[in-house]
Structure formats: structure tokens, C-alpha cells
Amino acid sequence: MRTCKNISLNNCSEYLIPLLIGFVFFGYVFNYDILDPENISWLTDDRFQSYIGWEFYRHTPWSFPIIGKTDYGIELSSSVVFTDSNPWLSIFFKIISPWLPDTFQFSGVWLLLCVILQSIVLWKIISLYTSELSIKILATMLMLFNPAWMARYGHLTLMAFFIFSSAIYLSLRFIKKDEMNNNKWLLLLCLGIGIHFYIFFIIFMNWFFVLIFALYCKKNTKREFIKYFILNVIVSSCMFYILGYLTVGSGSTVDGYGYFKANLLYPIIAGDYSKFIGLSFFHAGEYEGFNYLGLGFIILIFLNIILGKINPQQKTKKYLPLIIFSTVCFLLAISNIVAIGDKEFIIPIPDFILRICGNFRASGRFIWPVTIILYIYLIVLSTKLNGKWPKIILTVSLFIQIYDTSAGWQKSHEIMAKKSFAHSEFAEYKPLWENKISQYKTVRWFPTENSGSKWAIISYYTNLYKQKTDGVYFARVDNDKLFSLKERVLSELISGRYDYDTVYLMDKDYSEYFLLRDGDSVFKFKDIYVLMPHPKKCVSCYSKVNEVNKDENIDFSLNGIGNILLGKGWYSPESWGVWSQGAYSELILPDTSKTLRIAYEAFLAKDQHENVNVDFYCGQQFLIRTNIGFNSNRNIELSLEQCNKDNSGTFKINMIVDSPVHPKDVLEHNNDSRLIGIGLRNITISY
Secondary structure: OOOOOOOOHHHHHHHHHHHHHHHHHHHHHOOHHHHOOOOOOOOOOHHHHHHHHHHHHHHOOOOOOOOOEOOOOHHHOOEHHHHOOOHHHHHHHHHOHHHOOOOOOOHHHHHHHHHHHHHHHHHHHHHOOOOOHHHHHHHHHHHHOOHHHHHHHHOHHHHOHHHHHHHHHHHHHHHHHOOOOHHHHHHHHHHHHOOOHHHHHHHHHHHHHHHHHHHHHOHHHHHHHHHHHHHHHHHHHHHHHHHOHHHHHHHOOOOOOOOOOOOOOHHHOOOOOOOOOOOOOOOHHHHHHOOOOOHHHHHHHHHHHHOOOOOOOOOOHHHHHHHHHHHHHHHHHHOOEEEEOOEEEEOOOOHHHHHHHHHHOOHHHHHHHHHHHHHHHHHHHHHOOOOOHHHHHHHHHHHHHHHHHHHHHHHHHHHOOOOOHHHOOHHHHHHHHHHHHOOOOEEEEEOOOOOOOOHHHHHHHHHHOOOEEOOOOOOOOOHHHHHHHHHHHHHHHHHOOOOOOEEEEEOOOOHHHOOOEOOOEEEEEOOEEEEEOOOOOOOOOEOHHHOOOOOEEEEOOOOOOHHHHEOOOEOOOOOOOEEEEOOEEEEEEEOOOOEEEEEEEEOOEOOOEOOEEEEEEEOOEEEEEEEEOOOOOOEEEEEOOOOOOOOOOEEEEEEEEOOOEOHHHHOOOOOOOOOEEEEEEEEEEEO
């Protein structure tokens, strides 16, 4: 048996010293308090999403072959993947769940594991270039104080930098020692799939470019490398299926590419992570591309330039796989909407490529491996200086880096300090469940949406009281399921056919549009409106006071309630109303509607987009076509008497716009990439 007693101290240090560095770093930058498995006070926002996804998953019966499937969200349920709940750890702890306490979080242990493993991997990378112990200690510590990595503690699965750092290590092993171990690459790919899609894709690209380079340079092993490619793709595809990546259907591709990007000034955009540099984000979505280098590394760049160590003419052919990989990551990160400070320039690319890129809406994240590779390059250059200069320069850079970035990581240390649950926001809603709604089997959020304003509170208490809920937050959601459920719940409420064992929570009081039953109650608790059915289970006792026999004017602005009638094909309401998304959009109306008057808008631009044609349908039945120009009337009236209605409580009005437009394509200095058709201000329904 190999132990530290019968192997050299140098070999033992390959793991013990970086392990110790990582453990101390964890307590210094983050906090040992979060290792308490029953401490959930620090789990907020995305961290809470990860926790609550795991809690629902642990109580969901096992399913095969999709072992990642969860019942969180009822009809919207998909996979533990889409609550960012670290599928591999969720599966492991689900196996031993009967022996775990009722409240159990593994996020603290996961964060510690990420830190220690990142420390070990960085240590091994530097060991490829130097055997001097002091240099390896300084370099590892310097690279750990990476602001982009430390700042991801809000999104815990993305703290797994150690996985793509390991891929960089394997790339360097291939470059320096001609070592191509496919088993290790396959292990990294599988780990990435079971942690986060972005982590996986970064590893996949790295492996792909190394494999292509190997195929080109080693023609005698071409068949073997093709076998590696087929094997890795097949295994990865199977893992995608088993973990449940394919359970979201229409929700896998979303908007956002070009919004959540990296700014070209990213090396000096410090945000909250610098004591000296006050430059913050220029555009709202650029926080995903946050990648401030830190003042220590910025100084290291200038020192290497001054000392003549950075040589653009240096032979780089053997590093071609990493150079190509870094270039592709860089281009993905900055996107086709290139930002330099507050200036943006749009590079036109075909729509089908934009749709593919929609799978990577947070494209700014792809800058992370570029920075790791840059860190390695700068440190390796510094080690080539003569005498004691490498130690002096790295020591100075380390202390500057620690002090400079303390502006950010000191806040994270305080956030993770253990707090009392009694003073949390969740505790304020405890009486609602304890005294009112804990006896109901299901808690619904109305109108149905992903990531509603109270999803965290609803998810927490429904988990505590073992209730079902659709008040959830998924990273991706099946849009077809979402709109189908929204329509069904609306139909049940306006027809009085809602379930007696379900309580409905709302952000506004929509109850005047519902057909309430005798004994049901509507009340407000803090900022939540509650529809609480009477427990007598009377599904036919309608209260006639809620029947509407007059005209209704419904506002679609941010402050209105028209959002409950929006089906597929709409963006979020704004201060004036709401824009349709693309060519097709739906309105969901009560089946007692006889006449509909619409006050609408159209997105027009002089000499570019001066007219819009809109066809209105009732289901498949054509109603009318209207042409909207600059001088057109902005109102239209539709007779609904001839519409086919199935007595389900609702029916749909479909609108088809013949020429929706991207504002950025028809207006100067406009970066709005939405595909806009018609806008709704308000409607009036006659019964």
C-alpha cells in the first residue's frame, strides 16, 4: 500500500499542499459555516433554487431510464438538471436520503470540494513547468484569487472550474508529453454533463480541438482517434438522456445570445471586486461575462511586456489546440453584438446560427477558460526570469491580487456567515401556511409562469408541508407545457371548475374574473392574494355574484391584469402594454365573450417598415385582416358569435403578423434583437 511514509515527500506534496491551500482559502474567502448541512440561511436566489430542486428530487420516486426526473413543478416538472441542483451529488444523496436529516444541504461541501480540486489542478498545471515548491505555492494561490471564479458562488454548479481546468491540464499533457488518455477525457465529459451544460460544452470544445490536432499530426493512429470520437459522443448522448436534458422540449432554445455577453474591456471591468479600479458593467447582461483579471495579474502583464517576455513571434504550433480553443471561446463570449465599453457594434449573422447560439444565451461564460489559460501563460513566463525575480514578482502580484479583490470576496464571506432563520423573509409567510393553507394538497401560482415573484417562498413551504406546486423556478422550461397549463388553470378559474384541494396564490387580485363557489374565500396576506376553496368539496356550488354580464376593459400594461389572458407568443408587459413575439401570438378569452375590441400598436419605421398586416383567427376560423400604417386607426372590433367553443371555459384568438421585425434592423443605434409584431394596449370584452 502506497502511503506518505514509503513515497517521497515531493510526490505527497502534489496533493497535500494544494489541498491545504484550498481548505484555508475556502475559510478565508467563503466561510466554514456553510459546511453545516442544516444551515440553509445562506442559500438565496440561484443557490436556493439548487437546494429546493434537490429537496423535491429526494422525495420523488425513482424513475428509469431518466433517473434525473423530478416532480417539482407538477405538470411543468422536468429534470433536476434544470434546477441546477448538481445531478451527480443529488443522485448520490438521494440513495442515502433515508439516513439524512429532514433539512439537508450539500452545497457547502460542494463548494469546498470545488475549491480544493481547483487548487490541486492548478498545482499540477504549474508542476508541468517548474518543480520549485515555493513557485508552485505562489502560483496556485495567485490563480485561486480569480475574481470571475470567486464571484460565481451565487450559482454553485458553475463553481466547478476544476473540471475545465482539468481539461486544460490534459491538453498541456498532450502538448508537452504527447499523452492522449481518452478515458480521462471521457470522465471529464461525463462529470461536466452531470454538473452543468456550460461546463460540459467548454470541455467538449477543448477535447474536440485536441482530437482534431491529434488526427492531423498522428496519421498512424487515425482509426483509434475516430473510435474515441464515436465512443465519447455516444456515451455523452446517453448521459444527456439519462439525466433528463431532453425533458424540456420547446424550452431548450431561448433568447439572450448577445445580451449576456462579455465586453471587450472585461479584463478591467472590476464591478465590486477591486479596491482600485471602479469600472463597472456598461450593459445590463454583461455580468455573465464578468472576468476582471485582478490588479495583480494586470501588473504581471505589464511586467512581462516591459521585460520582453511576451513575444508574439514565438513558435506556437504545438499549442495550436489551445489557441484555437481559446479563440472560439473568446468569439462566443463577445457574441455578434460586440461591446467596447458603452459602444456596441452588431455583426450580422444568419438567423439559423442565432437560433443555435440561443442554446448558449449566457455566452459571456465562455471567457472563463480563456482567462485560466492567460493566467497560466503569464505565470509560466514569469518563472523564466533569472534568479529570485520569479519569486519576488509572484509574491508582489499575489499580495496585490488579494488586497485588490478583497473588495468582493469579503462580502461573500459575510453573506455565508450563519444567520437565524427566524429573521428571514421566509419566516414572514409562516403564519399563512400554519394557519390557513397547509391542509391543501396543491399550491398553484396564478397566472402560471416560470420564476414568478414568490417562487422561493412557495417552493420552500410546499416542500416543508409536502405539497405539490407549480410555483417554481427552472433554468429551462417546456414552453408548450407552460402555456397549456396556464390556459387550463385559467379555464378552470373562470368557469368555477377549479379543484377544491388546491389553493391559488396571486400577485394581484384577479378574482373578479373568476366564477367563485359558495364558501370560497379570497383574501390578502402581506403582498400575496389567496383564493382558498371551501373544504366541503362542492364543485357545483357556484356563487352568482362573480358572473360578469357587462363590458370589461382589460389593460395589458405592467400595472394591468391582461397578462392572465396572454397565451403563446408575447414578451413581458411594459409600462404602455405588451409586444407580440414573432409572427404568431394568442389571446385566451372566456367562452362567454361575444365581442372583442382591441386597442393595439405596431412597430413601424420610416422608409424601412411602414406597414404591417395582421390576420385574426378564432381557432382555425378566419375573422378579419387589418393593415396598420402610420395613419391607421389603432382600434379594431371583432365579432366572436361564430367562434367554435367547446365549453371548456376559454377559447383562443390567434393573431398572425406577416412581417414581424427586429428593431435593430430598421432603426439606427438600436440593439433590440426581439422579433416584434403587434402590440396590445387594452381590450374590451362584451358578454
